[in-house]
Amino acid sequence: xxxxxxxxxxxxxxxxxxxxxxxxxxxxxxxxxxxxxxxxxxxxxxxxxxxxxxxxxxxxxxxxxxxxxxxxxxxxxxxxxxxxxxxxxxxxxxxxxxxxxxxxxxxxxxxxxxxxxxxxxxxxxxxxxxxxxxxxxxxxxxxxxxxxxxxxxxxxxxxxxxxxxxxxxxxxxxxxxxxxxxxxxxxxxxxxxxxxxxxxxxxxxxxxxxxxxxxxxxxxxx
Numbered sequence: 001x002x003x004x005x006x007x008x009x010x011x012x013x014x015x016x017x018x019x020x021x022x023x024x025x026x027x028x029x030x031x032x033x034x035x036x037x038x039x040x041x042x043x044x045x046x047x048x049x050x051x052x053x054x055x056x057x058x059x060x061x062x063x064x065x066x067x068x069x070x071x072x073x074x075x076x077x078x079x080x081x082x083x084x085x086x087x088x089x090x091x092x093x094x095x096x097x098x099x100x101x102x103x104x105x106x107x108x109x110x111x112x113x114x115x116x117x118x119x120x121x122x123x124x125x126x127x128x129x130x131x132x133x134x135x136x137x138x139x140x141x142x143x144x145x146x147x148x149x150x151x152x153x154x155x156x157x158x159x160x161x162x163x164x165x166x167x168x169x170x171x172x173x174x175x176x177x178x179x180x181x182x183x184x185x186x187x188x189x190x191x192x193x194x195x196x197x198x199x200x201x202x203x204x205x206x207x208x209x210x211x212x213x214x215x216x217x218x219x220x221x222x
Contacts, residue, residue, distance in 0.1 A: 009058025010051045017050025017074070018043060024079045033091045035083050042082050049074035053213050062213070065113035068105050069158065070212040076101075077205035080151070084201040090147030098154040099126070106161045118161040125160020125167055126153045148200050155208045162215040170207045178203035 021043035028034035028042075053070040056062040062070075080094050103122070110119040133152035137144045159170040182198040 006055050006059035010055030013051035013054025013071070014047045016054075017047035020050065020075050021046030021078065024075070028079055028083065031091060031093060033083075033089060033093075034079075035086050037086075038079075039082050039086070042078055046074060046078045049078065049209060056213065063109070063113050065109045066212075066215070069102070069109060069161075070209055072101060072105060073158065073205075073209050073212060077209055081202035081205055084147070084199045088145070088199055090145070090151055090201050092147075092150065095147060095150040095154070098151070099157075102154050102157055106157065109161070121164065122157040122161040125164075126157035129153065129156020129159070129167065144200065148204070151201060151204065155204055158208050158212055162211055166211050166215070170204070170211055173207035173210065174200070174204040176203075177206050 024046065025038045025042050028038045029036060050071050053062055053067055053074075057064050057067045076094050076098050080090050084090050106122045107119050110116050130149065130153040133144060133149045137146065137149045155170065156167065159166040178198055178200055181203065
């Protein structure tokens with residue numbers, strides 16, 4: 001049964017993701033800058049975004065050395081998106097801790113995977129993305145929040161670890177996701193104009209997760 005490992009990996013990923021999502025929901029309720037009412041989709045989203053790369057790894061379509069990257073990204077991205085969509089903020093607990101966590105994971109992937117140069121690219125990409133977002137924030141604070149600037153280092157590092165073109169793909173895709181989400185959400189929301197738009201963070205996170213998962217499909221990460 002050639003698909004059995006993939007099925008088992010997918011199922012195990014879903015179970016682990018469910019546990020992590022449930023734990024994260026409880027954490028957000030206690031976190032000072034979390035949210036008292038986490039959205040109902042938080043747990044299933046975490047489970048699904050964990051199961052997909054796990055299943056791909058089981059099927060041989062994603063490097064096992066790279067697997068922890070999209071998995072941990074899902075664990076951080078879902079609660080960040082949940083808080084950002086509801087409160088227009090990105091908790092420091094997740095944005096700041098993401099930098100050292102992904103630095104370790106990318107380094108391990110570089111050591112045990114087929115692309116030894118990804119760690120250097122990740123460091124340069126993180127710095128480039130952070131400085132670019134910081135400049136935009138300083139020039140126009142209203143267009144880009146401080147939380148987005150803190151998040152940009154991790155996003156830039158992850159995208160550059162995949163490849164340099166992935167930085168452009170993530171940037172463009174994040175904008176597309178944000179615009180589409182805004183068009184879908186705006187007619188349904190009754191709120192002051194300042195609260196009607198969709199924050200940039202969720203689109204950036206979604207684009208980055210998608211790129212880290214699809215990277216293995218093109219053989220970039222073995």
